[in-house]
Amino acid sequence: MLKSIIKGFGHYVPNNIVTNDDLAKVMTTSDEWITERTGIKERRHRKSRVDAEETTSYLGYKASLKALETANLTAKDIDFIIFATLSPDYYFPGCGVVLQELLGCDTIGALDVRNQCSGFVYAMSVANAFIKAGTYKNILVVGAEIHSFGLDFSDAGRSVSVIFGDGAGAVVLSATEDENAGDILAVNMHSEGKYAEELAVKFPGTKYGWSDQLVKNPDALTTQEVYPYMNGNFVFKHAVTRFPETMMEALEKAGKKPEDLDMFIPHQANLRISQFVQQRFGLLDEKVFNNIQKYGNTTAASIAIALSEAIEQGKVKRGDLVLLSAFGSGFTWGSVLFEY
Ligand code: UT7
Numbered sequence: 001m002l003k004s005i006i007k008g009f010g011h012y013v014p015n016n017i018v019t020n021d022d023l024a025k026v027m028t029t030s031d032e033w034i035t036e037r038t039g040i041k042e043r044r045h046r047k048s049r050v051d052a053e054e055t056t057s058y059l060g061y062k063a064s065l066k067a068l069e070t071a072n073l074t075a076k077d078i079d080f081i082i083f084a085t086l087s088p089d090y091y092f093p094g095c096g097v098v099l100q101e102l103l104g105c106d107t108i109g110a111l112d113v114r115n116q117c118s119g120f121v122y123a124m125s126v127a128n129a130f131i132k133a134g135t136y137k138n139i140l141v142v143g144a145e146i147h148s149f150g151l152d153f154s155d156a157g158r159s160v161s162v163i164f165g166d167g168a169g170a171v172v173l174s175a176t177e178d179e180n181a182g183d184i185l186a187v188n189m190h191s192e193g194k195y196a197e198e199l200a201v202k203f204p205g206t207k208y209g210w211s212d213q214l215v216k217n218p219d220a221l222t223t224q225e226v227y228p229y230m231n232g233n234f235v236f237k238h239a240v241t242r243f244p245e246t247m248m249e250a251l252e253k254a255g256k257k258p259e260d261l262d263m264f265i266p267h268q269a270n271l272r273i274s275q276f277v278q279q280r281f282g283l284l285d286e287k288v289f290n291n292i293q294k295y296g297n298t299t300a301a302s303i304a305i306a307l308s309e310a311i312e313q314g315k316v317k318r319g320d321l322v323l324l325s326a327f328g329s330g331f332t333w334g335s336v337l338f339e340y
Contacts, residue, residue, distance in 0.1 A: 001177070002131060002132055002134055002175050002176070002177060003131075003175070003176050003177070003178070003181055003182070003183035003184075004127070004128045004131040004132065004173050004174070004175065004183055004184040004338075005173070005174050005175075005176045005178075005181045005182050005183065006171050006172070006173060006174075006182070006338070006340060007070075007071040007072075007073070007138070007171075007172045007173070007174040008066075008067040008068060008069070008070040008071025008072070008073065008170075008171060008172035009066070009067055009070055009169075009170070009171050009172075009307060009308040009311050009312075010062075010063045010064065010065065010066025010067035010068075010069070010070060010169070010170050010171075010308055011063050011066065011167065011168060011169040011170070011301075011304065011305040011308035011309065012059055012062035012063040012066065012167070012168050012169075013044040013059075013165075013166065013167040013168070013295060013305070014044045014045065014046040014047070014054060014059070014166050014167070015044075016044060016045055016046060016047050017042050017043075017044060018042060018043055018044070018045045018148075018165075019031075019041065019042045020034045020035065020040070020041060020042065020162070023153075023161075023162055026153050027153055027154060027155050027157075027158045027161070027162075028155050028158065029158050029162055034162050037270075037272070038162070038163055038270050038271060038272070038292070038296075039270065039271020039272065039274075039290070039292050039293055040162070040163065040271070040292055040293060040296045040297075041293045041294070042293075042294060042295075042296075043164070043165030043166070043294075043295055043296030043298075044165050044166050044167055044295060044296075045147075045148035045165065045166055046146060046148055046149075046166055049148065049149045050149065051149075054146075055089040055098075055146065056085050056087050056088060056089055056095055056144045056145060056146045056168075057083075057088075057089050057095040057098035057099050057102060057144070058102070059144045059145075059146065059166065059167065059168035059301075060083060060085075060095060060099050060142040060143075060144035060168045060170065061099055061102040061103060062168065063142060063144065063168040063169050063170040063304070063308070064099065064103060064140055064142055064170045065103075066170070066308075067140065067170040067171055067172050067308075068103075068140075068172065070172075071138075071172040071174070073138060073172060075103040075104050075105045076104075076105070076106060077137075077138050078103070078105050078108060078138050078139070078140045078172070079106075079108050079136045079137055079138055079139070080108055080109050080110075080111070080127075080130060080135075080136040080138075080139045080140070081096045081099055081100055081105070081108065081109070081110040081111065081139070081140045081142070082096065082110075082111050082112075082113060082123040082126055082127050082139060082140070082141050082142070083095045083096035083099055083110065083111070083112050083113065083123075083142045083144070084112075084113040084114075084115065084119030084120050084122065084123040084141075084142065084143045084144075084300035085112065085113075085114075085119065085143070085144050085145055085299075085300050085301075086114065086116045086119070086145065086201075086299055086300060086329070087145045087146050087147060087149070087150070087299075088112065091204065091211075094110070094111075094112030095112060095142075095144065096110030096111055096112045096142075097110045099140075099142065103140075111126070113126065113300075115300070115328075115330060115332045116199075116299050116300065116328045116329035116330060116332065117267050117269060117297075117299045117300065117302070117326050117327060117328020117329060117332070118189070118267070118326040118327065118328050118330065118332040118333055118334050119143055119299065119300030119326075120141070120143035120169070120267075120300050120301070120302070120303045120304045120324070120326065121187075121189070121267075121303065121324055121325070121326045121334040121335060121336050122189055122332070122334060123141045123142075123143065123300075124141055124171075124173065124184070124187070124324070124336045125187040125188075125189055125334065125336060127139040127141045127173045128173065128184040128187055128336070131173060131174070131175045134175070136175070137174060137175045138172055138173075138174045138175075139172070139173045139174075140170060140171075140172055141170065141171050141172075141173055141304075142168065142169070142170040142304070143168065143169050143170070143298075143299075143300035143301040143302070143303065143304035143305075144167070144168030144169075144300065144301050145164075145165075145166060145167065145168070145298050145299050145300055145301045146166045147164035147165060147166055147228075147298070147299070148164075148165070148166050150201070150227065150228070151164060151227065151228065152223060152227040152228075156223055157223070157227055159230070159232055160227070160228050160229070160230050160232075162296075163270070163296055163297045164228070164296055164297050164298070164299070165295050165296030165297065165298050166298065167295055167298040167301045167302075167305050168298075168301050168304070168305070169301050169302075169303070169304025169305040169306075169307065169308045170304060170308075171304065171307065171308075182318065182319065182338060182339035182340050183338065183339055184336060184337070184338040185250075185253075185254040185256075185337045185338060185339060186249075186250040186251075186253035186254040186335070186336075186337040187250070187334070187335065187336050187337070188246055188249045188250055188253070188334050188335055189332070189333075189334040190242070190246065190332065190333050190334055191330050191331065191332045191333075192330070192331045192332075193330065193331075195234075195238070195330070195331045196329075196330065196331075197229070198230070198231040198234050198235060198331070199228075199229070199230045199231065199235050199328065199329040199330075199331070200228070200229055200329060201226075201227070201228050201229070202224070202225045202226075202229070203221060203225040203226050208225050209221065209225070235328075235331075236270065236272075236273065238327070238331060239269060239270075239273050239327040239328075240273060240276050240277070242327045242331070242333040243266065243273065243276075243277045243325055243327055243333070244277060244280055244281070245333075246325050246327075246333050246334055246335045247264075247277070247281070247323060247325050247335055249335065250323060250325070250335040250336070250337040251323070251337065253337075254337050256321065256337070258281040258282065258283065259282075260321055261283065261287055261321055261322070261323055262287065262316070262317075262320035262321050262322060263287055263288075263289055263310060263315060263316050263320055263321075263322045263323070264277075264278070264281075264283055264287060264288050264289070264322075264323045264325070265288075265289045265303055265306045265307055265310060265322065265323070265324050265325075266288070266290075266303075266324075266325055266326070267297075267299075267302050267303055267325065267326035267327065267328065268290065268291060268292035268295065268296075268297055268298065268302040268303075268306060269292075269297050269302075269327070269328065270292070270297070271290060271292050271293070273327075274288060274290050274292070277325075286315075289306050289307075289309070289310045289315060289316075290306075291305065291306050291309055299328065299329075302326075303324050303326060307322075307324065311340070316340055317340065318340055319339065319340065320339070320340045321337070321338075321339055321340075322337070322338055322339075322340050323335060323336075323337050324336045324337075324338075
């Protein structure tokens with residue numbers, strides 16, 4: 001019976017720290033508002049909005065190097081890449097193939113996952129299925145984002161732009177038959193596409209316009225099409241319902257209870273959402289990992305970065321029962337429950 005073990009982990013964020021006070025210099029906001037509503041104190045933005053080198057794939061590459069190092073593997077040992085992002089280097093192709101080239105992997109398959117905040121959970125679930133089926137032995141699972149290039153830093157975009165940050169995280173998920181090793185015990189994935197436009201970037205796309213429009217009639221584009229749009233309150237209300245559902249589904253499937261958890265790592269969407277869920281399940285502070293204060297919401301990268309930091313800091317140890325859960329644009333949501 002094949003098991004899926006997290007063999008390596010790593011994360012990487014751009015050096016450039018942007019504090020709430022920095023944002024207050026370019027838009028009408030304050031450290032007080034951002035801290036109170038979201039818990040965020042600072043986030044990382046790459047230095048310039050357009051940068052051909054520090055791309056999303058590059059961030060993923062740096063995180064992957066660390067994941068390979070901690071796994072004690074080389075790029076040649078990787079037999080599949082799954083890359084979750086909503087901010088790819090190109091409209092197409094995806095980041096997975098760019099990462100394959102940057103790492104110097106063999107001509108292995110590279111799959112991009114486009115499930116936004118749930119991207120890493122979806123990517124882990126897909127990787128787990130490939131491992132359990134015996135298809136691949138060492139899968140590199142990456143979540144990476146560069147949000148800073150495409151946010152509206154005017155007052156019109158302040159409710160969205162203060163939240164998001166840049167960063168990347170990666171794990172190597174490997175097959176093992178070792179009886180004593182950990183394993184992914186349960187996964188679930190959900191979607192509700194009727195809310196697709198409640199949290200979306202609508203342009204470019206085949207519904208609202210293609211690049212052709214940018215050349216011929218850029219003035220026709222509205223900020224709501226070009227920049228991320230989020231119906232914040234609406235998303236918040238759905239998040240606090242779906243988080244407990246997906247968490248319970250994973251725990252029940254594995255015959256576990258909330259009190260069995262050693263660590264819960266929620267997608268870092270808003271500290272208030274994490275705290276709501278923590279209270280609902282009666283989890284102690286030391287059993288919930290949050291780092292949104294430092295990085296903001298990095299969508300597909302957020303759980304990957306948090307997991308990597310939690311292991312690095314010794315807060316997740318071999319044998320621990322860990323739950324990863326996410327909710328976001330799509331709407332999509334899901335969980336991965338594993339023994340580390
Ligand atoms: O990761 C994917 C999933 N995403 C989420 O789960 C995010 C869910 N939503 C949220 O986290 C929250 O809805 C936000 C943090 C986005 C917004 O917080 P909120 O408590 O829902 O605030 P709001 O949008 O209802 O705005 C309250 C007030 C408004 O002013 P008025 O109309 O009451 O005068 C906004 O104009 O706060 C104002 N506001 C701001 N003020 C200062 C909105 N953004 C800002 C800002 N600085 N950055």
